[in-house]
Every structure is written in structure tokens, then in C-alpha cells.
Amino acid sequence: MDIVRAGPLTTVQDLGRPGWAHLGVPRSGALDPPALRLANRLVGNAEDAAGLEITAAGCAVRLRKAGTFALTGALARVTVGGRPACYGVPVAAPAGAVVEVGRAEYGVRSYLAVAGGIAVPPVLGSRSTDTLSGLGPAPLRDGDVLPIGPAATPSTVDFVPWQAPPAVLELRVRLGPRRDWFTSAAVEALLGTQYTVSAVSNRVGARLSGAALARAREGELPSEGVVLGAVQVPASGQPLIFLADHPTTGGYPVIAVVDDVSPLAQALPGTTVRFHGSER
Amino acid sequence: MTGMRMTEVGRAALLIECADGDHVEAWRAELWRRRERGELSVAEIVPGARTVLLDGVTDPADLARRMAEWPPPAATGTAEGPLVTVPVVYDGTDLPWVAEHWELSTEDTVDRIASAEFRVAFCGFSPGFAYLAGLPAEWTVPRLANPRPKVPAGSVGLAGEYAGIYPTASPGGWRLVGRTERVLFDVDRDPPALLVPGTRVRLVPA
Numbered sequence: 001m002d003i004v005r006a007g008p009l010t011t012v013q014d015l016g017r018p019g020w021a022h023l024g025v026p027r028s029g030a031l032d033p034p035a036l037r038l039a040n041r042l043v044g045n046a047e048d049a050a051g052l053e054i055t056a057a058g059c060a061v062r063l064r065k066a067g068t069f070a071l072t073g074a075l076a077r078v079t080v081g082g083r084p085a086c087y088g089v090p091v092a093a094p095a096g097a098v099v100e101v102g103r104a105e106y107g108v109r110s111y112l113a114v115a116g117g118i119a120v121p122p123v124l125g126s127r128s129t130d131t132l133s134g135l136g137p138a139p140l141r142d143g144d145v146l147p148i149g150p151a152a153t154p155s156t157v158d159f160v161p162w163q164a165p166p167a168v169l170e171l172r173v174r175l176g177p178r179r180d181w182f183t184s185a186a187v188e189a190l191l192g193t194q195y196t197v198s199a200v201s202n203r204v205g206a207r208l209s210g211a212a213l214a215r216a217r218e219g220e221l222p223s224e225g226v227v228l229g230a231v232q233v234p235a236s237g238q239p240l241i242f243l244a245d246h247p248t249t250g251g252y253p254v255i256a257v258v259d260d261v262s263p264l265a266q267a268l269p270g271t272t273v274r275f276h277g278s279e280r
Numbered sequence: 281m282t283g284m285r286m287t288e289v290g291r292a293a294l295l296i297e298c299a300d301g302d303h304v305e306a307w308r309a310e311l312w313r314r315r316e317r318g319e320l321s322v323a324e325i326v327p328g329a330r331t332v333l334l335d336g337v338t339d340p341a342d343l344a345r346r347m348a349e350w351p352p353p354a355a356t357g358t359a360e361g362p363l364v365t366v367p368v369v370y371d372g373t374d375l376p377w378v379a380e381h382w383e384l385s386t387e388d389t390v391d392r393i394a395s396a397e398f399r400v401a402f403c404g405f406s407p408g409f410a411y412l413a414g415l416p417a418e419w420t421v422p423r424l425a426n427p428r429p430k431v432p433a434g435s436v437g438l439a440g441e442y443a444g445i446y447p448t449a450s451p452g453g454w455r456l457v458g459r460t461e462r463v464l465f466d467v468d469r470d471p472p473a474l475l476v477p478g479t480r481v482r483l484v485p486a
Contacts, residue, residue, distance in 0.1 A: 018336065021324040023465075023473040024403040123467050133407050134448075135467065177287040177295045223404055223411070225326030225333030227293045249328055249404030257290030278291075 001114060003144040004098055007059040010140045012118050013111075014050040017126035017135070021248040027228065028130040029244050031203060031265035032109055035073035038160065039113035042070035042090045044152040049117030050127035052140075054110040059140075060100040061112070063093050068115040068154045074107030074266055075162065088160040090115075106164050107266035115151035131203045132245040165266045169197075171258050172278045173231065178221065178253035182233070186213040190231070190255060191275050195239065199269035203245040205232075206264045208273060212237030213255060223249045229258035231275075284352065286344045293335040294343055300330070301401055301413050302355040307332045308477055309360070310353035327402040327477050329411070359399040361478035366445070367486035368394075368436050372456035378421060378438060390485060392419070393457060398443055398481040403473065408447035408465025410475035415441060427453035434459045436483060443483065445475070460486070 003010070013036060016029020030036035030053055037047040052059070058076060063069070068090050071078050078085045081097040093099055101110055120127050120137050129136045140146075179187060195210035213233045226232065230242045232252045241258055243265070258264075259278060267273070284307065285297045298304045308327040311334070314320040322343075323336020337343050370390045379389040398414035421438040428451065431437070435446045437454025444454055447464035460483075464474050475481060 018323050020407075020472070021326045021333075021335065022403060022477055023407060023471065024405060024409050025407045025472075124472060135407065174288070174290050177289045222329030222331075223402070224295065224328030224331040225324070225335065227290055227333070227335050229290055247404065248326060249402065254289075257293075259291055 001064065001118070001146045001148055002062040003059070003140045003142060003146070004062050005060040006140040006142050006144065007054060007057045009055040010059045011053050011129035011131070012050050012120060012137050012140070012146070013053040013128045014126055015048045016128050016244060017124045017130075020124055021225065024248050025124060025135065026130050026132050026245050026248060028126065028128040028136065030111065030128075031244050032073050032111065032262045034262055035109070035265075036111045036113070039070045039072040039111045040117070042072070042088070042155055042157060042160070043068050043113045043115040044090075044154040045113060045115065045117050049113065049149075050120070051111050051113040051118060054101055054112060056104050056108050058101045058103050058110075060098055062096065062098045063114070064095065065148075066093065066095045067148065067151060068092050069099060070113050071101060071110055072113075072160075073109050073111040074104035075164075076104050076110050077102035088162055089157060090154040108268055109265050114148055115154055116149035119147040119149040130245055132247060165263065168272045168274060169263055169267055170274050170276060171263070172260070173256040173258050173275045174278045175256045176254075179255055181215055181217055181221070181253035182255050183214045183216045186215075186255065189213060190239070191277055195273045195275075197264075197267045197269055197271040197273060201269065203243055205243055205246060206241045206261075206267065208239045208241065210238070213239060215253075221251050221253050223251045226250045226254060227257060229261045230254040231256045231258060286347065288340045288344070289333065289335075292337050292340065293333060294337055294340040296332040296334070298330055298332070300355070302357040304328070304330060304332055304401065305359060305399065305478065306353040306355040328404075329402065359478060359480050361399070361480050363480040363482065364474060365482045365484055366460050366462050368458040368460050368483045369486045370394075370458040372436065372458045374437075374455035375457045378455055378457055381421060382419065389457075393443065393483055394485055396483075398483070400475045400477050400479045400481060401442070402477055403475070406447060406450060408473040408475070409444060410464075410473070410479075410481075412443040412475070412481055413441065415443065417441060421455050424453040424455065427451050431456065432459070434461060434464075436460060458483075
């Protein structure tokens, strides 16, 4: 597969490289795992096969051999050799055809799976690009060539229901582990006010702006392991939610942890976020 | 149980808070042993400065109850891990500053670092970056107020209670005392990191 137009940020992603956090290796992997899994199922791949994660502005690829692909995640127009094709279904492309993925119309990150999967050599068990540590293949550039593995039989689905990302993102959180580092007013602000996704968000974290979360104690937290979805609060008091490329340890206190971060993969800057406490 | 406290983190993790670094090492070693024996099902066991994180746990509350029944591992303060000797050229930019801070000659400063036996307390910051414990508390070294935009790979530095070696070139705020040629992280090696938690380390003059 040739990368004809890489766009601003298109990366190879599978389900990441968990299991190495004790050596400082981030988990990485698709920011929206359900979307990548679905794309893989549509083309007959194992769910953990590698595909392309395409950010906001689309990309174009050329399949050297005839093959099947599927686009999921952020809704975008797709064309094959200039002809419109469908989103969310397996599409057969003839050899040499250019598959063009347009700008995301709803959401941020589209996933392109190709039957056989992207077969770059795995690094520590994963083909994912880790934008924090630089492990895995570099973000794609125009002219790159990616190997494709042997294809299995695509699924026979011809329709997958699609739901537009919500205007207000409701996220379930569990308080802690460092809730006691914050004032009760900070906890109330987190659970009772609205935050906005900031434009400087990336694969490492979703930065939010809104009510600053005040500390109940001074000083530095000794570095400790952090999890996916941790709501970390740096000195500014503005929360940051850790996504797939998050560092493995951190020194800022974590006020709460989001149950499921995959909707944040599709949250445009400016999206309103509301947190809800979760029953233990 | 003495020396530790457990806190649930989200829906699938448990944080063990320990009294000090020796207890962290004792728990890390105990948890790795139990996982090895199949008594513990967990995706990640991540030591920190004063904590051990267990991530990818099916039922954190249940695990916390089970762990409360375990006899606490003894924090002996002596690491049992393998010894790795890292040859260091002691010509770091901040060596004179550290010598002045410790009120020693540069020769004695190098001796002090070179004669210490360090232990990898935890990793973080970047793949293969190990926080090396072993300097007495009264020898802590403050971090640079303004981190350098680029520190070369292999740089050996001090910050707080730790020594560390930069696996790759990166920004950094540690006080640089020397450099090594050893490769700290190599994805084609097993394990990829030269310095894994629990490893004993000596920073000998090259």
C-alpha cells in the first residue's frame, strides 16, 4: 500500500503494547479501540490487526493489489478511484486504485482497515506508533510504502449503524486515587461544572479547560504509576485526561479516573464534557 | 497490615502505598514472584517512588481483600536483583556544581557516586529511564530550575534522591555528572531495558 497523501497525522495503530509500563513504555494503540476493532471485523481481520488512524483532515492511499478495506470511526467521505464508496462497510478496491478519505465530518479520528492488516514489523509486540516515546513506525509521510498481510474472508455485513458523537460528552469517573490532595470544592467543580476540550489535546492526553481544581495540600507527589483515563491535575488546576500514549508514571495528583476514554478520541476541540461519579 | 495501604484506581487498578522505597521494592519483588507462580492475574505491575500500581485487574476490591491476607514481605533494604556495572566517564557539565553542593573535591564527588550501590527503584519518563535509589537522603541534589532543551543519550545525572541515565536524547532537568556508552534500551533485547526494577547498579569510572 502506498501512502499518496498522509495528511497532518496518520499513524499505524493496533491495540497497543500493554505489559511494559514497568520499563517506562506507554501502552499506545488506537485511541478509539471499538472503531478499530469494528473496521478489522468488517474486512475479516483479527480485531487486533493494525490499521490506519487518520486524524481530522483525511488521507489517500493506493492499494497495489486488489483488496478489501473498511472505514470506521470519524465519519468521512470515501472515494475509490474517484467514485464514492460507503463508510462502515467492507469495500472492494481494484489493484492500483486510490482510496481517498476526506476530512472528518463528525468526530476526529477515522480508522482504515485493509484485509490482511498492515504488516510492519511489530515492536515489543505491537505495530502502533507511540507519539510520546517514538516506538513503532514513524507517523506516515507522503510516499511511504506499507506491507499488507495475507487476507482472510471479509465479513458479509452491508450496514453498520452509526451514531453521531454527542454534542455534550458525558464521562463516568471514579474519584481517586488522590482525591484527598484536592479541596471538596474541587471535587464538586469536577462533578458539577462543564469543561471544554482544548485544542492542544493529542494522543497523550485530552486537555480540558474550565473551573480550576484547587489543591488541599502543597508539595510534590512522589512519581507513581498512572492508568489510562487518569484525570491528572497539574499546577494550573486545569485537568488533563490521559489517553493511549500517556506516560507510565507521573508526579501530578490524579483526582479521578474516567471509565471509558474512547469517546474522547472523537471529541473536537470545544466539545463540552461533563463528569459523572460512578458507583463503586 | 503494616507499611502499606491500598487504594482502588478507576475500575481496573489498585495502588499500593508503601512507607518507603524499601517497602516498594519488597512488594514489587513479592508481586512479580506471585505473578510468576500464577497466583496473581494482572496486566502491569508498576513500581513508583512510594507506590506499586497493579493495572489490568478484573476485580480490584476483591484483590485488595485477598492481598490483606498475605503475609507482608520483609523490607530488608537489600536488593537481590542482578548486578549491572555501568562504565561512566565522569565529565558532566554539572559535576563542579554537584561537588560544590556536596562541599567535596570533584575527585571525592566521583568517588562518592562510584562507590554507591544503587538499585533500580522504578522506571518512567521515557522507555528504559531508571530511577536509581541509593544516595543517602542528605546527599539529595536539586533539579535544574530550567530544564535543558536537549540532553544527549547516555548522560548520567542526579536529581532529588535519585541518579539516572538518559536512554535517548531528550529535554531534561537532571544535574549531569557524566556519560556512558552503554545502550539503555533496545527493543530487540529481552528485556529491552538494561536497568529493570530491582536491578543493582554500580556507576564505575570508565
